Amino acid sequence: MTEPLVDAVDLVVDFPVGAPGEYLRAVDGLSFTLEPGRALALVGESGSGKSTVAAALLGLHRGTGARLGGTVRVGGTDVGSADAGELRRLRGGVAAMVFQDPLSSLDPYHAIGDQIAEVYRIHTTATRRAARARAVEVLDRVGIPDAARRARSRPHEFSGGMRQRALIAMALACEPRLLIADEPTTALDVTVQAQILDLLHGLREERGLGLLLVTHDVGVAAGSVDDLLVMRGGAAVERGPVDRVLSAPRAPYTRELLAAVPRLDGPRTPRPRPATDADEPVVEAFRLRREFGRGKRRVLAVGGPDRAEGVSLAVRRGETLGIVGESGSGKSTLGRMLVGLLEPGSGRIHHEGRETAGIAPGAQMVFQDPVSSLNPRRSVGESIADPLRAAGQRDEAAIRARVEELLTRVGLEPGHYDRYPHEFSGGQRQRVGIARALAPQPSLIVCDEPVSALDVTTQAQVTALLAELQRELGIALVFIAHDLAVVRQVSDRVAVMRGGLIVEEGPVDEVYDRPAHPYTRRLLDAVPALDPGLAARRRSARQEAFA
Structure with a gap:
């Protein structure tokens, strides 16, 4: 039997607040698995714990004062007990993360290609020349036109959609088995959003990547994943195949969440104008x-x-x-x-x-x-x-x-x-x-x-x-x-x-x-x-x- 790519059991994350010894529970006993090549979306309102779970998969809470419980294994590595070297090999080599805001995730002073090459050299023994070539290769793969020339551009010279593609290229540089995408399309317009989602889908088909998609947009998740895990207050409310959860949600909260999604084909309440000097x-x-x-x-x-x-x-x-x-x-x-x-x-x-x-x-x-x-x-x-x-x-x-x-x-x-x-x-x-x-x-x-x-x-x-x-x-x-x-x-x-x-x-x-x-x-x-x-x-x- 194939080992799960992600296996979380009773994950608990508490953040320190106020006086010493006081904590706020952000994730409360969450358990889930993700098989190789499959895609799972964590959906829910802001504050439901989605991004906290994503960060826990890469051990990003270490050193922050957060208190963790339960176990998380990613690609066979126990994240909680891994030493610094094992975490370094995990991040980028086994799993990579694409964050919501590409502008704040990229160094404004360095060329995009140099930043990707640096990540590649950290995780491999590649020469500078080979790392630069790899940066151009992955930029081309994610659809950056004239990649060799644009690799020399700085982040402010890229549009929002191109910056997000550059982050995905950086994540792909070391051939990870798992891609964690935290609200990757929130700030993008609908056509660029569709391009990014199509790109992620294509990468899954080509490379057999596992995908963990964190999003508050249920519509984004609908066409991008195999399964949905609905979160509220740090806990799982409902999980199942995406088509079943969206067509026949079992939890009242899931039904409320879906009812709040604006739809092009949904009923629209007439909007009467007030009886004032409306023609001026x-x-x-x-x-x-x-x-x-x-x-x-x-x-x-x-x-x-x-x-x-x-x-x-x-x-x-x-x-x-x-x-x-x-x-x-x-x-x-x-x-x-x-x-x-x-x-x-x-x-x-x-x-x-x-x-x-x-x-x-x-x-x-x-x-x-x-x-x-x-x-x-x-x-x-x-x-x-x-x-x-x-x-x-x-x-x-x-x-x-x-x-x-x-x-x-x-x-x-x-x-x-x-x-x-x-x-x-x-x-x-x-x-x-x-x-x-x-x-x-x-x-x-x-x-x-x-x-x-x-x-x-x-x-x-x-x-x-x-x-x-x-x-x-x-x-x-x-x-x-x-x-x-x-x-x-x-x-x-x-x-x-x-x-x-x-x-x-x-x-x-x-x-x-x-x-x-x-x-x-x-x-x-x-x-x-x-x-x-x-x-x-x-x-x-x-x-x-x-x-």
């Missing part, structure tokens, strides 16, 4: 263009090759316009121009019927990453209060009362005023960002990828909050996202951007059900499907198209 656009853009850089380094972010080509749109009170497109299509640049954070190179923007320049009165923004958009040295209450003070309010008692009201309004507590960002979960931090945007009573809020880093249940909570606030306050929303299923759920109209221009626009159901532009159809076909059979057919169709 809150924001209107006329032929916007924006370039970055100069001379040969000039990059056109919004607009077309013809200088007369620009982006025009209008958003009315109580309406949500979704903006979708691949990375680099100009979505975020357009959003920043609409609120005045970026000045258009040409074109005009009107707010409430008046042309504006600079920061637009009545316009606010909710950013993708609430961690970097909140000052870690200031309490969340003070961050929410900033727009009020900027507007001239000086009554500190009134300011605090307003902030506490806003905290309550977004589902937090008044007492959270004096807490700091690190004390909140990702979803809670995004609620703080929404409260800050609401503080000056705006008529327009631009949300730039506000739920892309959140698990599906937290996504559903945040989008439901935005919809509720919009119904009550009549705010115009611009919702920028690469997740087309989420955009369908929250939007009245949708604009599809490609290469700095809007290539298709209309009511969301019309665009999604009857897309007129080939690019729109390509985006929709790349959205992960919850049906493993459909996912496999789409993957085959993509492979035939590029054959």
